[in-house]
Amino acid sequence: MSQRLLSTILFLAALGTSAAAAELTIDGVSHAYARPGQSIVVSISGMPGAPVILLADVAPGPLQLGNKTLGVGGSAGLALVSLGAMPALGQLDLSVTPDGNPDLADLSIYLTAVVGAGQDMQLSDAILTFVERSVPLAGEPLSAFPFFQYVSAFNMTEALDVAVDPGRYPQVVGQAGDIYVVESKTGAEWNADPSLTDVSGDGVNTVTFGGALLDNIVEVDGGSLSGSAGDGMGHPYDVVVDLNQDGLLDAGDLIDGFSKQAGLYVVHDIVNRGPHVVVETLYSGGSWLNQDLYYPADIAAMTKRPLVIVSHGNGHNYQWYDHIGMHLASYGFIVMSHSNNTGPGIQSASTTTLTNTDYLLGNLHTIAGGALLGKVDQDNIAWIGHSRGGEGVAKAYDRLVDEGYPALHFVPEDIVLISSIAPTDFLGPNQSDPHDKPYHLWVGGADADVTGCASSNIAASFHLLARAEQRRLGISLHGVGHGDFHDGGGSSVASGPCKLGRNDTHAVMRGYLLPLVMHHQRGNIPAEDFLWRQYESFHPLGAPIADPCLVVDLQLREGEADGRFVIEDYQDGAGDVGSSSSGQSVTSSVTALVEGLLDDENSNFTHNASQPFNGMTYCRASDSERGAVFEWDNAPASITWEVAPAARNARIWDELSLRACQATRHPLTTGELADLHFDVTLTDHMGQSATVSIETLGGGVEEPYQRSSCGTGVGWGNEFETISVSLDAFEADGSGFDLGNLASIRLSFGPGAGSLFGRLGLDDLQLVQR
Amino acid sequence: MNSSTTILSLLAAGLLVTGVALGVTSPRPAEDDSAPPVLPDSGVLAAARVVSATPFRLQQPAIHAWSAEQLQYDAGLLLVLAVDDSELLVRRQVAEPVLYVGAMPVERINDGRISGHVVALLPSVTRADGGVAAAGSERLAFLGQPALPEQIDARMAAAELARAQAAGLPVSRLGDADVEPLLFPDRGELGAFSATLVAQYAPDEQDLVRGLSVPRLTR
Numbered sequence: 001m002s003q004r005l006l007s008t009i010l011f012l013a014a015l016g017t018s019a020a021a022a023e024l025t026i027d028g029v030s031h032a033y034a035r036p037g038q039s040i041v042v043s044i045s046g047m048p049g050a051p052v053i054l055l056a057d058v059a060p061g062p063l064q065l066g067n068k069t070l071g072v073g074g075s076a077g078l079a080l081v082s083l084g085a086m087p088a089l090g091q092l093d094l095s096v097t098p099d100g101n102p103d104l105a106d107l108s109i110y111l112t113a114v115v116g117a118g119q120d121m122q123l124s125d126a127i128l129t130f131v132e133r134s135v136p137l138a139g140e141p142l143s144a145f146p147f148f149q150y151v152s153a154f155n156m157t158e159a160l161d162v163a164v165d166p167g168r169y170p171q172v173v174g175q176a177g178d179i180y181v182v183e184s185k186t187g188a189e190w191n192a193d194p195s196l197t198d199v200s201g202d203g204v205n206t207v208t209f210g211g212a213l214l215d216n217i218v219e220v221d222g223g224s225l226s227g228s229a230g231d232g233m234g235h236p237y238d239v240v241v242d243l244n245q246d247g248l249l250d251a252g253d254l255i256d257g258f259s260k261q262a263g264l265y266v267v268h269d270i271v272n273r274g275p276h277v278v279v280e281t282l283y284s285g286g287s288w289l290n291q292d293l294y295y296p297a298d299i300a301a302m303t304k305r306p307l308v309i310v311s312h313g314n315g316h317n318y319q320w321y322d323h324i325g326m327h328l329a330s331y332g333f334i335v336m337s338h339s340n341n342t343g344p345g346i347q348s349a350s351t352t353t354l355t356n357t358d359y360l361l362g363n364l365h366t367i368a369g370g371a372l373l374g375k376v377d378q379d380n381i382a383w384i385g386h387s388r389g390g391e392g393v394a395k396a397y398d399r400l401v402d403e404g405y406p407a408l409h410f411v412p413e414d415i416v417l418i419s420s421i422a423p424t425d426f427l428g429p430n431q432s433d434p435h436d437k438p439y440h441l442w443v444g445g446a447d448a449d450v451t452g453c454a455s456s457n458i459a460a461s462f463h464l465l466a467r468a469e470q471r472r473l474g475i476s477l478h479g480v481g482h483g484d485f486h487d488g489g490g491s492s493v494a495s496g497p498c499k500l501g502r503n504d505t506h507a508v509m510r511g512y513l514l515p516l517v518m519h520h521q522r523g524n525i526p527a528e529d530f531l532w533r534q535y536e537s538f539h540p541l542g543a544p545i546a547d548p549c550l551v552v553d554l555q556l557r558e559g560e561a562d563g564r565f566v567i568e569d570y571q572d573g574a575g576d577v578g579s580s581s582s583g584q585s586v587t588s589s590v591t592a593l594v595e596g597l598l599d600d601e602n603s604n605f606t607h608n609a610s611q612p613f614n615g616m617t618y619c620r621a622s623d624s625e626r627g628a629v630f631e632w633d634n635a636p637a638s639i640t641w642e643v644a645p646a647a648r649n650a651r652i653w654d655e656l657s658l659r660a661c662q663a664t665r666h667p668l669t670t671g672e673l674a675d676l677h678f679d680v681t682l683t684d685h686m687g688q689s690a691t692v693s694i695e696t697l698g699g700g701v702e703e704p705y706q707r708s709s710c711g712t713g714v715g716w717g718n719e720f721e722t723i724s725v726s727l728d729a730f731e732a733d734g735s736g737f738d739l740g741n742l743a744s745i746r747l748s749f750g751p752g753a754g755s756l757f758g759r760l761g762l763d764d765l766q767l768v769q770r
Numbered sequence: 771m772n773s774s775t776t777i778l779s780l781l782a783a784g785l786l787v788t789g790v791a792l793g794v795t796s797p798r799p800a801e802d803d804s805a806p807p808v809l810p811d812s813g814v815l816a817a818a819r820v821v822s823a824t825p826f827r828l829q830q831p832a833i834h835a836w837s838a839e840q841l842q843y844d845a846g847l848l849l850v851l852a853v854d855d856s857e858l859l860v861r862r863q864v865a866e867p868v869l870y871v872g873a874m875p876v877e878r879i880n881d882g883r884i885s886g887h888v889v890a891l892l893p894s895v896t897r898a899d900g901g902v903a904a905a906g907s908e909r910l911a912f913l914g915q916p917a918l919p920e921q922i923d924a925r926m927a928a929a930e931l932a933r934a935q936a937a938g939l940p941v942s943r944l945g946d947a948d949v950e951p952l953l954f955p956d957r958g959e960l961g962a963f964s965a966t967l968v969a970q971y972a973p974d975e976q977d978l979v980r981g982l983s984v985p986r987l988t989r
Contacts, residue, residue, distance in 0.1 A: 315861020448805030
């Protein structure tokens with residue numbers, strides 16, 4: 001820049017000012033996000049006729065000019081543009097199309113507008129941050145607003161739709177464009193070769209875009225795309241809208257892809273075995289060191305592979321987990337199931353988890369003839385445990401971090417995932433504790449051993465989930481008994497109606513265990529979709545959907561380490577329903593709103609109006625897991641959370657997430673045994689709102705499993721399930737709502753907003769990154 | 771190949787196909803509950819009868835994980851115990867009845883639910899003459915209150931024994947004091963040997979027998 005001009009500005013600024021305020025905005029906000037190549041509007045307002053100068057720098061301020069502070073830094077890259085005099089209306093709008101270079105992603109440019117001079121000079125700052133070029137295009141149509149849901153993963157045979165939102169891309173309205181589905185390329189590959197080759201079954205789709213989102217939803221493939229991914233999950237594709245129809249990806253075109261991840265992934269039937277032939281071998285390393293090992297037969301040609309260790313339950317057998325070992329090994333994992341000393345108790349079980357892990361890692365030169373030597377990724381271990389063994393794996397990790405258990409061949413950091421199948425909770429808080437590890441839980445609604453009835457803290461599996469500090473994942477299956485989770489035959493150890501049986505249970509297990517370990521141990525992107533999207537709207541292709549008894553409730557709560565902003569998790573302990581855990585006001589018109597421990601007040605599930613947390617089995621009295629319950633009955637009702645200033649710009653988050661459950665045996669639940677629905681409304685500081693019904697997204701809040709006993713009445717424990725709504729959805733179709741200026745979040749219930757009546761448990765309302 | 775062979779082959783193939791189909795569309799499990807039987811409210815107290823007692827010694831001592839004291843032992847008895855009400859032996863994840871011999875919880879090697887026989891390990895010490903101290907002694911074998919054995923200390927075990935004695939449960943003799951103990955290098959080899967007893971007295975537990983009998987990789 002011109003040093004002389006800057007000196008002049010510095011001098012002028014030093015004079016001070018008293019004129020009316022100037023304002024600088026980008027696309028109407030003071031901090032705008034734009035993709036490289038995306039047109040933006042820079043608006044400057046101020047005194048008509050005053051000279052206007054725009055400063056820009058990649059370095060942030062503050063830069064002190066006399067008694068003023070500028071948002072631009074004073075780096076050598078500081079640029080200055082003189083824009084002449086402010087027009088008579090006091091508003092200067094500049095349409096700018098920045099460079100389309102994808103390398104600009106994550107770069108911020110700091111701007112300061114200088115309006116006027118001398119005593120009348122005014123300054124105003126703004127920031128433009130470039131985000132990845134990729135824009136959401138692929139997804140599935142919805143029956144109502146937001147009309148379309150952008151997603152990453154599609155099952156093979158599923159139709160692929162593309163939506164171009166004219167509210168987000170007004171430049172497309174009235175324009176024709178060609179839509180391509182192409183094999184995915186990295187940014188560098190796109191730069192080297194921008195040519196477009198469509199691979200969809202329907203060929204290139206030419207569309208003239210309309211002014212409404214519904215006009216611009218196009219099915220681009222009827223389900224013909226390959227899901228071939230070797231021993232991975234998800235074949236990657238990009239979607240391109242070629243707006244100048246030249247068969248090349250240009251700066252003005254739209255692309256879903258061109259980033260760290262592909263635009264979409266087509267996933268094969270993951271319930272079926274993977275491509276590797278599996279070798280299974282049994283051996284003993286000594287007392288309580290009997291192991292059943294599964295690994296790919298062609299492992300000699302492979303790089304290091306993640307390790308999964310299975311710890312069985314009491315009276316079970318380490319040879320009863322072929323459905324896990326064979327399945328995961330066929331996708332390239334190394335799996336070892338070991339003899340587990342569960343009879344004495346959880347401490348002993350945890351010891352055998354630790355000693356067997358150590359034995360395997362320390363004897364790779366002899367085990368399986370040394371086939372695994374140099375092939376085990378020792379920094380990448382998942383522990384899976386069943387029942388007492390399920391508590392044992394949590395205790396084993398607790399001993400590593402709290403007791404300094406002296407493992408010889410691994411450290412706590414090497415354990416990247418802990419998963420418990422129907423675990424007990426003998427030892428309680430501070431003992432059976434997954435601490436900071438991603439923790440996953442399976443629960444069977446018909447479990448007749450670790451029953452989940454309020455009469456026993458030991459038989460309450462959800463306790464362990466609630467102790468996980470970071471990421472929590474849960475899968476609840478109606479009609480599944482304790483014995484259904486292993487393949488040792490014999491009794492399902494099940495009680496209740498509509499039992500699922502071992503075959504269907506294992507199909508579900510295979511379909512969800514693979515994404516679980518694929519995502520947490522191999523960083524697979526589409527695998528995560530299986531973990532957070534409600535089962536009703538997305539599930540493994542081979543899931544036994546023909547079985548009318550199959551009900552799957554999924555939970556996924558992100559922890560601090562995963563990126564989140566907690567609006568309300570009730571963990572402040574104040575019990576004040578008028579104030580959220582994020583310190584903001586809460587207003588509500590629902591009935592009987594109460595905060596408290598998610599612990600049934602007595603030993604049964606019998607409905608009792610004086611026990612608001614009936615059916616909650618998420619913690620003991622000595623735990624600290626809190627939530628809320630409330631109800632509504634044929635009258636509109638709502639809860640509104642004011643959003644803290646720190647979360648006002650919600651563009652940095654991807655989804656609004658919460659978990660909810662129906663209250664078992666309560667008349668407002670039993671009055672209609674069905675999925676329960678409600679609306680979610682976001683409002684900005686300008687009063688603009690947008691509402692999404694969770695029913696539109698598919699699924700809802702499931703009714704409790706209709707199992708009796710544990711008191712009088714029918715209905716088992718309250719089953720939380722996570723509901724996630726993409727924040728983008730609220731800005732769909734030019735809704736007018738500004739996600740960068742979020743003021744409040746409202747959940748609406750009753751007539752006009754979903755189910756007419758109901759009673760819900762609620763927890764973990766948060767903004768998350770995916 | 772003659773025609774009858776061909777027909778038989780086709781029939782066999784048909785049966786295989788049928789078998790696969792049946793495997794895919796397995797019938798729905800019965801609606802009947804298959805929960806573990808409810809245990810007596812007053813705490814379980816049932817006698818176990820000693821069927822056999824095999825003394826052993828270990829060259830490398832082991833830890834008895836089935837009591838709070840976590841005693842080290844280098845000798846003991848492999849017992850075969852018979853329980854009349856074998857429903858009490860059903861394994862469960864929540865607390866299950868603890869099997870005692872005297873004032874010591876013993877290690878249960880197998881379930882015994884169907885056979886009524888439990889192979890159990892009672893730790894002891896080596897006598898001066900090389901025998902096993904517990905061999906030939908008279909003890910009360912019984913199923914006590916549900917608990918986790920690793921949480922049962924000597925005082926609690928003594929209280930359970932006193933309860934059993936007060937209930938008038940019979941005392942058993944633990945084999946013969948003069949039998950030469952079997953010598954094993956370590957607890958792992960003893961575990962593999964115990965599979966022979968499980969196979970003999972609880973033949974329905976074949977998975978366990980196989981699991982205990984797998985080849986020793988290193989020593």
